[in-house]
Amino acid sequence: MVSVEILDSPAEVADKADRIITMLPSSPNVIEVYTGPNGILKKVKKGSLLIDSSTIDPAVSKEMAVAAEKMGAVFMDAPVSGGVGAASSGKLTFMVGGPEEEFAATKELLTCMGANVVYCGQVGTGQAAKICNNMLLAIGMIGTSETMNLGVRLGLDPKLLAKILNMSSGRCWSSDTYNPVPGVMEGVPSANNYQGGFGTALMAKDLGLAQNTATNTRTPVPMGALAHQIYRIMCARGYAGKDFSSVFQFLREEEEGQ
Amino acid sequence: MVSVEILDSPAEVADKADRIITMLPSSPNVIEVYTGPNGILKKVKKGSLLIDSSTIDPAVSKEMAVAAEKMGAVFMDAPVSGGVGAASSGKLTFMVGGPEEEFAATKELLTCMGANVVYCGQVGTGQAAKICNNMLLAIGMIGTSETMNLGVRLGLDPKLLAKILNMSSGRCWSSDTYNPVPGVMEGVPSANNYQGGFGTALMAKDLGLAQNTATNTRTPVPMGALAHQIYRIMCARGYAGKDFSSVFQFLREEEEGQ
Amino acid sequence: MVSVEILDSPAEVADKADRIITMLPSSPNVIEVYTGPNGILKKVKKGSLLIDSSTIDPAVSKEMAVAAEKMGAVFMDAPVSGGVGAASSGKLTFMVGGPEEEFAATKELLTCMGANVVYCGQVGTGQAAKICNNMLLAIGMIGTSETMNLGVRLGLDPKLLAKILNMSSGRCWSSDTYNPVPGVMEGVPSANNYQGGFGTALMAKDLGLAQNTATNTRTPVPMGALAHQIYRIMCARGYAGKDFSSVFQFLREEEEGQ
Amino acid sequence: MVSVEILDSPAEVADKADRIITMLPSSPNVIEVYTGPNGILKKVKKGSLLIDSSTIDPAVSKEMAVAAEKMGAVFMDAPVSGGVGAASSGKLTFMVGGPEEEFAATKELLTCMGANVVYCGQVGTGQAAKICNNMLLAIGMIGTSETMNLGVRLGLDPKLLAKILNMSSGRCWSSDTYNPVPGVMEGVPSANNYQGGFGTALMAKDLGLAQNTATNTRTPVPMGALAHQIYRIMCARGYAGKDFSSVFQFLREEEEGQ
Known part of the structure; x- marks a missing residue:
């Protein structure tokens, strides 16, 4: 059973959850949601796994990873391909970049949504x-x-x-x-x-x-x-x-x- | 057993054979070999099947077909793809344009050389x-x-x-x-x-x-x-x-x- | 005073005039008007000056020059630039290619229509x-x-x-x-x-x-x-x-x- | 007579001067020199005029202008064209963007170096x-x-x-x-x-x-x-x-x- 709770800000989400997936339209949105005044990194817990499935500039993914690391959290980029049809039939492909030792945990989460989860290399290579x-x-x-x-x-x-x-x-x-x-x-x-x-x-x-x-x-x-x-x-x-x-x-x- | 005879001009070839295959570097060569002073069409026999496997401008193929028709012969364009490797292993593909009723005869000849012979439509469509x-x-x-x-x-x-x-x-x-x-x-x-x-x-x-x-x-x-x-x-x-x-x-x- | 006579074919024009100016939409038209069954070259007089102000492929201009030479005539290419405004105010520019010794006669004719007449070199260079x-x-x-x-x-x-x-x-x-x-x-x-x-x-x-x-x-x-x-x-x-x-x-x- | 003093950081320059001209290779350098840890804006005096003659992204010029304004200073972008020859002969052209009321002071300074100083509009339009x-x-x-x-x-x-x-x-x-x-x-x-x-x-x-x-x-x-x-x-x-x-x-x- 799924229980959904809607919170007021990304910061509050980070206060309650230690595994967070984001999917946003463009680079400025990602910067705001992670590093803005009410962003995830304001209240992120140490050891949290942050997975961003937006399609953005790989350089921004790298910046977010550096910022997350300073707070003791891990940021993975995991953009997705396959479109609406693949999403509804669970056949999306996630391309994941980030520390290899975090890939297993990331894959476990993303496999719920997509048939393919591919490890691409260091952070930003999923975007690449x-x-x-x-x-x-x-x-x-x-x-x-x-x-x-x-x-x-x-x-x-x-x-x-x-x-x-x-x-x-x-x-x-x-x-x-x-x-x-x-x-x-x-x-x-x-x-x-x-x-x-x-x-x-x-x-x-x-x-x-x-x-x-x-x-x-x-x-x-x-x-x-x-x-x-x-x-x-x-x-x-x-x-x-x-x-x-x-x-x-x-x-x-x-x-x-x- | 194959017997090869070397003749002095395309016209002489047309004088001796009624199924002729040409393969030349470019459009001007094809024009020369078919319609030049010693070209095939000078001595072509009625009912001959002329197959050109050069890669040239489809407009030139059409011109040659018109000229051949005036002499009572049939011109088909049949360029080939596949490269040196495919040629030596008999796996070329011929793309053939010309009258559909002549395709069977054309295919029979070309099948000796290539694995695939595809009918594309009117003359010039092989080139296309x-x-x-x-x-x-x-x-x-x-x-x-x-x-x-x-x-x-x-x-x-x-x-x-x-x-x-x-x-x-x-x-x-x-x-x-x-x-x-x-x-x-x-x-x-x-x-x-x-x-x-x-x-x-x-x-x-x-x-x-x-x-x-x-x-x-x-x-x-x-x-x-x-x-x-x-x-x-x-x-x-x-x-x-x-x-x-x-x-x-x-x-x-x-x-x-x- | 200008007297205009309308004739039935380019050949007839060539029969009556020894200085002819043509201006046609594209290469096939030029080929037809000069070398077609009723074309200029069928009846051109020896020593005629043929000036073509069409904008066409320079290679076609060269072909026409060769064909004209065989008949004892001279073909010059002389495309024009400047547009409608320049035409009505006599400020067109003609770019002329052909034998240098014929340029003076060509220029004399074209100067009636355009302010600038520039010699570009051998036949085809006007087009170029x-x-x-x-x-x-x-x-x-x-x-x-x-x-x-x-x-x-x-x-x-x-x-x-x-x-x-x-x-x-x-x-x-x-x-x-x-x-x-x-x-x-x-x-x-x-x-x-x-x-x-x-x-x-x-x-x-x-x-x-x-x-x-x-x-x-x-x-x-x-x-x-x-x-x-x-x-x-x-x-x-x-x-x-x-x-x-x-x-x-x-x-x-x-x-x-x- | 010109007296030149070399200081350790952009911040120190800002501490001593209230009219500063910068010319740097690319956007990241400009960001560092203005907003970095030892950047100009750390010690800029209120009312200072900051002129950047680098060729960079106009969006970065706008960011710098916002940051300068927060410190009570004015930032103008003033990229230059004309090359080495124009520089040595004093014939550069500066294209200036920023508040119109600051243009006169900017022009006064830049005229020492270049023959042309053109006002282009709001900050970033010089770059544009x-x-x-x-x-x-x-x-x-x-x-x-x-x-x-x-x-x-x-x-x-x-x-x-x-x-x-x-x-x-x-x-x-x-x-x-x-x-x-x-x-x-x-x-x-x-x-x-x-x-x-x-x-x-x-x-x-x-x-x-x-x-x-x-x-x-x-x-x-x-x-x-x-x-x-x-x-x-x-x-x-x-x-x-x-x-x-x-x-x-x-x-x-x-x-x-x-």
């Missing part, structure tokens, strides 16, 4: 894995969309083209599992007017994180940078709430006066 | 499928390379990151079958200093075809255009003869003075 | 100069638009930002002569809802020429390739008929839900 | 103007370089092409004042093997700032993002210490095996 995956996902999705569009314009049947790609070296998750072209697959957002799924605005946010992280580590990410810009432009053109596979629709539209 | 696959392949390879590089700089072990990507939505052929990071997989060019495999110069050529085709059909291909530019720049910086997965090496190098 | 200028123009325009947009979002007054750029190293024709931000300058398309001027569809066409030319000469043009893609996407999203400075509007729009 | 200018500069420089390279490959003389661009709509500071092609202009880094001038590593740093700022304000900057990636890749390939116009050299090199 999440950001990396989503950057490559975005690149593959835009690439698949423009490739399918080009093929159709050159006279190929989209189902046939998807089949050819999927048995060849063009194969990727966006072509074989989440194809963006309406009519190619069932049960994916492209079969449902790009409703549901993973919104373009969320993808743009994750690509912004990837971009900041790459900039700050002086890492060239030319395709990731372009993917970021394309999703950013899509957000400004009415696609913010549609699934990120709607980039096919964004690129496909016929030109005027052809 | 090949070009589309290679464009998406290039996008996925550069994307995988910059993602792996970013992940390593953020503290992830490359084998672990590849594993996470391959069980997640970032998965693609370049991450799970042909990983560009030395040490992640065996038996791929990245394990052999990027020797062998599919050369950067050939990839740049195929991306140029994709670019021309997209331009001529007014199709936006932002990631394909950037991939083309990156492989073009790599050609100018000493990577022309290395496998195209060497883009990881191209992007990875440490900066001076860090 | 036009394509190069427009590619750099497009890059500068998109760059100016995103820079002005970023500055405004960071709190700068757009007029002040334009002034600072124009006295600094960011200065370009798009910032100081044709600023894309409404309210910064008068008498430009941005002051008139992006009507008039040089249409986005025409810019996309010229960038396609630049792209094909760069691809065929293996020249890396990363910014030009991206500019091409952006104008191509704009064409598909309702901007084809607006002035090309409307890229500011395309990029500026606020996102939903901010 | 600097970042915007340098982003557009980078875009124009890469665009000029690839355009000149393409023109030369198409048969144009580089001096002639520069002249045509400079009298046309392709004109920009990089084409008419700082041309990147050796032999076109004298007295610029391209005439001196790209030595001196504004280093590629510094440009990459400024583009990183622009990128972070654009990401954080959700502003699409597609050309700026690509320029950032190109300069980042150049840094990794041996160009970090060369003038940023060396992008011409980076893009120009002939390919192997042509």
